[in-house]
Amino acid sequence: MNQVSVIFKKIASGSLVAQIMMGIIAGVILAVVSPAAAKSAGLLGGLFVGGLKAVAPTLVFVIVMASIANQKKGAHTNMRSIILLYLAGTFMAALVAVTMSFLFPTTLTLVATNSTATPPDGIGQVLHTLLFKMVDNPVNALATGNFLGILAWAVVLGFSFQRGSDSLKTILQDISNGVSTVVRLVIRFAPLGIFGLVAKTIATTGFSALAGYTHLLQVLLGSMLIIALVVNPLIVFLKTRKNPYPLALTCLRESGVTAFFTRSSAANIPVNMDLCKRLNLNEDTYSVSIPLGATVNMGGAAITITVLTLAAVHTLGIKVDIATALLLSLVASVSACGASGVAGGSLLLIPLACSLFGVPNDISMEVVAAGFIIGVIQDSAETALNSSTDVLFTAASDRADMDFAAAKE
16 A cells, blocks of 8 residues: 555656656557557546636636735736737737748638538627626636636736735635645646547547648648747747747647647646746736736637638639738737637637638638648647747746846845
8 A cells, every 4th residue: 555655656746747748658559559449548638628627717716816815015017018928929920820821822622511600700799709708797707618707807806805804815815725736636637638638639530631731731830830939939038138948948848738638728727827836937927827828828829810811812812912911910810819718719710810801701611621620730739839828928027027126136
């Protein structure tokens, strides 16, 4: 019995990233050796993602509320700086996607689809939806995972509780600590969850379905790699004036890996919270910036919307001038903020961008269908970029602020 306890302690104290990599390798091996068993192992992945989605809304609500309620008057946070980084990063992602699409134009073989999905009619509807998400009933927001609504209520209640008694603030902090403990427990099961997700995905889809979309995937993934390894580090360097790659690679490794397989920015919030804590960032800042980033920091989504829209445009032979390309970048950036925090959330916003070029809705919906075909890789890479960038920009802003404060002293 003591040996079992020792084994569990070693597992609990071991490197989570190393264990996740072992889970990935084991998942691939199982999928190749026994596809039937691999599909059954998908239950582990479903339970893990379900656990993350279950704790994420409560985590955001409680931690943000407790953090603001216990915030001392005059306490400094970097939210303005982080939001500017989020917006700049998303717009730069759209610009890179436009550039890549012009350098390596993609055409699609469109097949009629009977999709019943309903895309938004325009930017106005996207903004309308965002505003009404913010004023959602708090119980419904928690039940449905509406993170804009959860964040809005947590902020309002947090500021209200700032005037409360010290005992009330202590209770809120104790609840926050309790929820954080549950979250850490769920995260420790990540290696098993990733193992199940990888095994089921490869056993179910393989890579044969992607063969006809190789060029499209190359443009999409190439754009995302440029953002992750060139543009984002450059933004961080301009902010911190330090080598950005140790931080950028840490975020990609410890946030991007789990996000790649969960395919949900919302589900990855607990992982990012834990990473921010281990990076010794300001909790008053990251407790708000991380859930906010899961909603509005959508560089990967902006790339997906832009590349697939221009693929439809090139397929139809529509000419695009520079001014329209810039407008597409802006529309894609704004639209990306309306992408839901679930797998494939950005694809239904493609018809909105296509409407700029007069692309018929039935054609744009065929492009959406093509997006779902490559979604096994596209959406995983998109979410990995989105989620890892949340931590990257939060950390960059926090460290730049600490360096500035140290220089003043």
